Amino acid sequence: MKQDHLLLTKQDKWVRPFFKKYKKLLALVLFLGFLTFFSAAALMFTSGYLISRSAAKPENILMVYVPIVLTRAFGIARPTFRYIERLGSHNWVLKMTSDIRVRLYRSLETEATDTKENYQSGSLLGILSEDINHIQNLYLRTIFPICTSYILYLFIVIGLGYFSLPFAGLMLILFALILVVLPLAAILVNNARVYRKKAKKHVLYNDLTDAVLGVADWQYSGRYEEFLTQYNDAESSVREEDYQLNRYSRLEGIIKQFIFGVIAICLFIWSGSYFISQGNPGALNWIAAFVLSFFPLLDAFGPVSDSVKELPIYEDTVQRLSKLPDPDKLDAGVAKNSITLESTTIQLEDVSFKYSQGKRELLSHFNLTIPEGDVVALLGKSGTGKTTLTQIIRGDLLPTSGKVLVGGVDIKEMEGQQAKYFGVLNQHPYLFNTSLKNNVRLGNLDATDEDVLKAIEAAGLKQVVERLPQGMDTLVEEGGKRFSGGEQQRIALARILLQDVSIVIIDEPTIGLDPLTEKQLLETVFNVLKDKTVIWITHHLVGIHHADEVVFIEDGKIDMSGSPKELLETNEHFKQLYEMDVYE
Incomplete structure (x- = not known):
């Protein structure tokens, strides 16, 4: 693994500063993300209770009226919060990437005359498109989902602790397997592969850009088949890394589904024994509510290890950007050492x-x-x-x-x-x-x-x-x-x-x-x-x-x-x- 980690550290000038700049919008996005999955789980919870209670032929319609209203309310709330959360998160990312593009322009502008000497055209295109895209994905596919998942994780464990501390401890461990152990394993196993894939794609970007700019010369020299062979070989090498990453993802998916299955069975057994022990026959209606409420959480917890697995790509991106001149230091120097010329000789x-x-x-x-x-x-x-x-x-x-x-x-x-x-x-x-x-x-x-x-x-x-x-x-x-x-x-x-x-x-x-x-x-x-x-x-x-x-x-x-x-x-x-x- 790389020793000089820059991602989200104090030295990082390209990702971390925007947490503070747009902190209110970030907090709103995370809260809306939490409400989205909470509404989804609450919808299944009330639906499970409603189905179970209705099957028991309630003596009075008022016995199921509240669950009906709640089911409708959470059914409307889930897509509403999801839509608003998407608007908020994309608004946040667009603001952030807009600032980054301005910062990137200012950074390259400080050494504009040396740009062609210091950077290949493909490298510049890689920074302007691929790296900016990576930073967008860092927020949309990694930071937001992970933060939302951990907020839900804490909420669920604390909520279950209200009913049973031993069972809350068991869920703490099982969910930790998905949210902590599998992501760490993904980083350890795939770290080198992700870096290799990133490096090969970067080389491919440069070579392809150079070849496109000189396509006429390839054609006139009669060597276009040689170029196609070289390009296909390079692309095959990238696809091989993709294959290895996808194979690990499939294995990881099987493990995740197994753990989710264990959690669902544990919920079923615990809720059955817990509510039967209450001595109230109507309490059995809560079994379906608790078990069904778990399934929407799969959408929140499942992508975490996939998101964390891509952190090396983002770290590499931040390292590339961090090597560029810091425009803030230049501006500070200019403000401090402002010069007035008395002559233009x-x-x-x-x-x-x-x-x-x-x-x-x-x-x-x-x-x-x-x-x-x-x-x-x-x-x-x-x-x-x-x-x-x-x-x-x-x-x-x-x-x-x-x-x-x-x-x-x-x-x-x-x-x-x-x-x-x-x-x-x-x-x-x-x-x-x-x-x-x-x-x-x-x-x-x-x-x-x-x-x-x-x-x-x-x-x-x-x-x-x-x-x-x-x-x-x-x-x-x-x-x-x-x-x-x-x-x-x-x-x-x-x-x-x-x-x-x-x-x-x-x-x-x-x-x-x-x-x-x-x-x-x-x-x-x-x-x-x-x-x-x-x-x-x-x-x-x-x-x-x-x-x-x-x-x-x-x-x-x-x-x-x-x-x-x-x-x-x-x-x-x-x-x-x-x-x-x-x-x-």
């Missing part, structure tokens, strides 16, 4: 960088100063590190060596506060399937409708909005499909304007646009971002006159730099590139 001092799994240095002893309010264009071949450089400037990546200063402050000290100062306009801004107004308001959630409209107009979208059927409230559609590429970039630009940051990183926003749209978009961008510090990544020189300085990067270093005018006058290579781009 950016200085890179002897910066070198390479990815942890890479052999080649993308940047080597790189030095650059970007004065406040200047527009700097970064050019170079694909793979020379332009985008990486902007990520280092923003603090999403930390340099292997050297320093990055913004307004004299080390970027490391600004962790979690970059959004106050940096905005990013990239190649493919994502637009959500909501209104145009809501998409722009992502830049500043506290902005008024008037502020949003001003940002939209400044981004050159006034005429576009006027043509829309519902103006700013028009649905954008997922991915912004309603708008052209240039319009999508303008919407993203409006977000940045609403964000009102001092430094804007522009990562090739005009890729895929026609020359006229490209020129118009660049004119708008640099007009509305006037007086801001702008870092512009581009592959060609259209609109380069907007830049105060042009920096060419080659082999991790600055190959040439200067103002566009200077380079045109003094650098023949730049002049050739400019003529090729502008006059092509």
Whole structure:
């Protein structure tokens, strides 16, 4: 068994905290669960008494009137409580998983630029779907049923103790076999199997995701049969673990049914002897009541060992989630070390960088100063590190060596506060399937409708909005499909304007646009971002006159730099590139 158990311990930040946060709703759910099974048992109890009493031909209908009313009342109460309990438990779980998804997003967002390096796509999908699903099941299929069962267990033993302490002790032992011994045995026997199954499913998830993403290559290379064989073998291995687990479950089911049978016989014998000893012939009617009331409890006690058997899966899930960064600590650090910059001058001092799994240095002893309010264009071949450089400037990546200063402050000290100062306009801004107004308001959630409209107009979208059927409230559609590429970039630009940051990183926003749209978009961008510090990544020189300085990067270093005018006058290579781009 694993030594570092995290499930429901003080170190757990993904499951345990929600017990306290939603404790009132949790208490209500458990109480409703208890009432559900209590009503079911009471229904059988009163029904058993009613049938037995009616068979004895009562002298007066009033002798069975109360049991008739109770039977009807408990018959209505059982499904009612069950329905309300289901609503409450699912409401609780939906609240909890909603919080977990937000927490998971915030956790991954803290290391967003390293996500692809640290996690495979299949691993991320496993966390987002499988692990979240496991936590939902932890509550619905394990915690709620187990808590309800133990509440019923205590209630039954105490209730039987009112009639007979020796018999209550016997039931204490027999029910303990189902609620304690069998679950512990299930954990001991199946623990290793459950972990193996979880690990194999995780590998299968990763391999399948990789294969689907590269399915065309499998097909073109003629090796699709090899992939199918590998996948079938891996799936067979998972099915083998399932078979072993199911075989144990069947054996456990037989043992459970045997114990339930023993309990039913003991109840029959005890109730018969106990009520006969009372000397009242009518007391025999209680025998059927006590015996029948036991059977609905099978639904409460039966699933406990099955639920506990899955605890290793949940523990593994919590351990995986616990390895992610803690967003609460980050937020606390940000609140404690809030920084106000007096300048947005950016200085890179002897910066070198390479990815942890890479052999080649993308940047080597790189030095650059970007004065406040200047527009700097970064050019170079694909793979020379332009985008990486902007990520280092923003603090999403930390340099292997050297320093990055913004307004004299080390970027490391600004962790979690970059959004106050940096905005990013990239190649493919994502637009959500909501209104145009809501998409722009992502830049500043506290902005008024008037502020949003001003940002939209400044981004050159006034005429576009006027043509829309519902103006700013028009649905954008997922991915912004309603708008052209240039319009999508303008919407993203409006977000940045609403964000009102001092430094804007522009990562090739005009890729895929026609020359006229490209020129118009660049004119708008640099007009509305006037007086801001702008870092512009581009592959060609259209609109380069907007830049105060042009920096060419080659082999991790600055190959040439200067103002566009200077380079045109003094650098023949730049002049050739400019003529090729502008006059092509």
